[in-house]
Amino acid sequence: MKKTYFTHKKYFTLLFCLCASVLFSACSRLNVSQFEVQRPSRITVPREVKKVYIRADLVDETNDKLGIKNQVLQQLADELNRFGRFKVSVVNTLDGSQFDSEKETVAIIQGEVISGGEVDRGQFTDLATCTGGISGRLSSAGAATITNEAITLDNWRGYVCRRGTFAGNTAELALSSAFSMAGLNDVIPPKNQVVRIYDYKNISLFAQANFSFNMIGLSRETLAIRADSASFGRSITEKDSYRNIKESHLISLTLGSLISITRIPIFPIPNRQIALASRSNPKKIFYGPKGLAIPGIYDLPPKEKRNVIQQLVKRTLESFIRTISPxxxxxxxxxxxxxxxxxxxxxxxxxxxxxxxxxxxxxxxxxxxxxxxxxxxxxxxxxxxxxxxxxxxxxxxxxxxxxxxxxxxxxxxxxxxxxxxxxxxxxxxxx
CATH class of the missing domain: 1.25.40.10 (Tetratricopeptide repeat domain)
Incomplete structure (x- = not known):
C-alpha cells in the first residue's frame, strides 16, 4: 500500500508539473502589445479612381447553392468603404447618369460567386476498453465526461467502455489514483475490450469568389483578376448511436482465485480485423445516386451556420481586398x-x-x-x-x-x- 501511495504521488507530481509548464508557456506568450497598422495594396490603382461600383447584375450566381451572393457583395462594399481608399456602392445597373466617363474614371467589380456544401453520413467501428471495479467505473466515466467522449456499458458486468485519448487517459489515471488513495479500490481495476459501431456525418461548406477589377473612363483596363476560396469541415459523431457488437471478457471473475492475478483479457476478440471490416460494412445505402445533400438546419444549428458562412465570406474576400486597396x-x-x-x-x-x-x-x-x-x-x-x-x-x-x-x-x-x-x-x- 505504501508503494502504491508513492507511485500515485509521483503521478500527481508529474501531472502538476505538466500543467504548470503549459500555463507558464501560455502566460509568457501574452507579453505583447497589439496595435493596428495600415498596409499598402498589392497593386497600385491610379489616384484618379475614387469611386467603385460593384455590378450585382454582372456577378453570376448560378452555382451559388448557399445563396450568399448578396452577403458577399455587401461585405465587400463595407470592407472597402471602411478602409477609406474608395467610395464603393453595390448597383444593379450603371449608366451615364451615375458618372461622366469623359470627366472621371471609375472602377467596376464583376465576376462570379460559387458556394455549396455536403453532408456525408456513414457508419464506422472502434475498439474500446471497458473498466470495472468501483474506482475503475468512476474514473473512466469521469474521464469521458472531461474529454467529451462517448461511453457504453458492456453486456456482461456493466463495465464502462470508452475508446480513450491521451487527455482522457491522463484524466482517468489521475481520477483512478485519487479514488485508490481514498480507499475505493486497492488493486488495478479489471478491463475488457469491445468492438463498437457508431454513426457519423462529415459536414463541409465552401465559398469561392471570382472577381475582376476593371477601370472605366476615357479608356478601359482590367487591373486585377482573382479567384479565392475558403472552406469549412467538421466530422460529427452521433453519440447516441454507439452500440457494442463484439466483446471479450476476463474469465478470472468466474473461475475464482485460481487465475485471479490475471489483469488482461483471457479471451481476446477473435479475428479482430475481420470483425472490424464486417461491422464497418452495414450493407445499407445511406444516399442514392443524386449525390450528397447540402447541410440543413438539423446538421448545423442556424446560428452556427450563419457564423460559419460569415467567416467563409470574410476569408474569401480578404485576398481580393488586399490586392486593390490599402x-x-x-x-x-x-x-x-x-x-x-x-x-x-x-x-x-x-x-x-x-x-x-x-x-x-x-x-x-x-x-x-x-x-x-x-x-x-x-x-x-x-x-x-x-x-x-x-x-x-x-x-x-x-x-x-x-x-x-x-x-x-x-x-x-x-x-x-x-x-x-x-x-x-x-x-x-x-x-
Missing part, C-alpha cells in the same frame, strides 16, 4: 521587460500614449535600454504619420546601441524599416 492589419510586438519606467503593462493594455508620457518624463541619460525600446514601441503603436515611424526607429536604434546584440531590439529596427518602405508606397496610393 488595408489595416493587427500586429503583435513583444514588450521589453524591466526598465526604469516600468511601462510594459501599459503597452500590454494598449495604452501607448500613457506609456510614452511616463517614459519621456525620465531624463534621457537615465533611461535604460528597455525604456528606449518601449518608447519606440509606443510611437510605433500610436503612429499617425511618417515622422512617428522615424522617431520609433531612432529609439529602437538607441536601445540597440545601449545593449548590442539584443534580438528584440534588432527586430524592432527591422520592422520599422519595412513600415517606412511601405509608407512611401502607401502615400502614392492614397494621396
Amino acid at each position: 488595408y489595416k492589419q493587427m500586429v503583435n510586438a513583444e514588450i521589453a521587460e524591466g526598465g526604469r519606467a516600468k511601462a510594459g503593462n501599459l503597452l500590454k493594455e494598449g495604452k501607448a500614449q500613457k506609456a510614452r508620457k511616463i517614459i519621456e518624463e525620465i531624463p534621457q541619460e537615465k533611461r535604460e535600454s528597455q525604456d528606449w525600446y518601449n518608447l519606440g514601441l509606443s510611437y510605433e503603436a500610436g503612429a499617425l504619420s511618417v515622422q512617428d515611424y522615424e522617431d520609433a526607429r531612432r529609439f529602437y536604434i538607441t536601445a540597440l546601441k545601449k545593449s548590442p546584440g539584443t534580438k528584440l531590439y534588432a527586430q524592432g529596427v527591422g520592422r520599422i524599416r519595412r513600415y517606412l518602405a511601405e509608407t512611401k508606397t502607401l502615400a502614392g496610393q492614397t494621396q
Whole structure:
C-alpha cells in the first residue's frame, strides 16, 4: 500500500508539473502589445479612381447553392468603404447618369460567386476498453465526461467502455489514483475490450469568389483578376448511436482465485480485423445516386451556420481586398521587460500614449535600454504619420546601441524599416 501511495504521488507530481509548464508557456506568450497598422495594396490603382461600383447584375450566381451572393457583395462594399481608399456602392445597373466617363474614371467589380456544401453520413467501428471495479467505473466515466467522449456499458458486468485519448487517459489515471488513495479500490481495476459501431456525418461548406477589377473612363483596363476560396469541415459523431457488437471478457471473475492475478483479457476478440471490416460494412445505402445533400438546419444549428458562412465570406474576400486597396492589419510586438519606467503593462493594455508620457518624463541619460525600446514601441503603436515611424526607429536604434546584440531590439529596427518602405508606397496610393 505504501508503494502504491508513492507511485500515485509521483503521478500527481508529474501531472502538476505538466500543467504548470503549459500555463507558464501560455502566460509568457501574452507579453505583447497589439496595435493596428495600415498596409499598402498589392497593386497600385491610379489616384484618379475614387469611386467603385460593384455590378450585382454582372456577378453570376448560378452555382451559388448557399445563396450568399448578396452577403458577399455587401461585405465587400463595407470592407472597402471602411478602409477609406474608395467610395464603393453595390448597383444593379450603371449608366451615364451615375458618372461622366469623359470627366472621371471609375472602377467596376464583376465576376462570379460559387458556394455549396455536403453532408456525408456513414457508419464506422472502434475498439474500446471497458473498466470495472468501483474506482475503475468512476474514473473512466469521469474521464469521458472531461474529454467529451462517448461511453457504453458492456453486456456482461456493466463495465464502462470508452475508446480513450491521451487527455482522457491522463484524466482517468489521475481520477483512478485519487479514488485508490481514498480507499475505493486497492488493486488495478479489471478491463475488457469491445468492438463498437457508431454513426457519423462529415459536414463541409465552401465559398469561392471570382472577381475582376476593371477601370472605366476615357479608356478601359482590367487591373486585377482573382479567384479565392475558403472552406469549412467538421466530422460529427452521433453519440447516441454507439452500440457494442463484439466483446471479450476476463474469465478470472468466474473461475475464482485460481487465475485471479490475471489483469488482461483471457479471451481476446477473435479475428479482430475481420470483425472490424464486417461491422464497418452495414450493407445499407445511406444516399442514392443524386449525390450528397447540402447541410440543413438539423446538421448545423442556424446560428452556427450563419457564423460559419460569415467567416467563409470574410476569408474569401480578404485576398481580393488586399490586392486593390490599402488595408489595416493587427500586429503583435513583444514588450521589453524591466526598465526604469516600468511601462510594459501599459503597452500590454494598449495604452501607448500613457506609456510614452511616463517614459519621456525620465531624463534621457537615465533611461535604460528597455525604456528606449518601449518608447519606440509606443510611437510605433500610436503612429499617425511618417515622422512617428522615424522617431520609433531612432529609439529602437538607441536601445540597440545601449545593449548590442539584443534580438528584440534588432527586430524592432527591422520592422520599422519595412513600415517606412511601405509608407512611401502607401502615400502614392492614397494621396
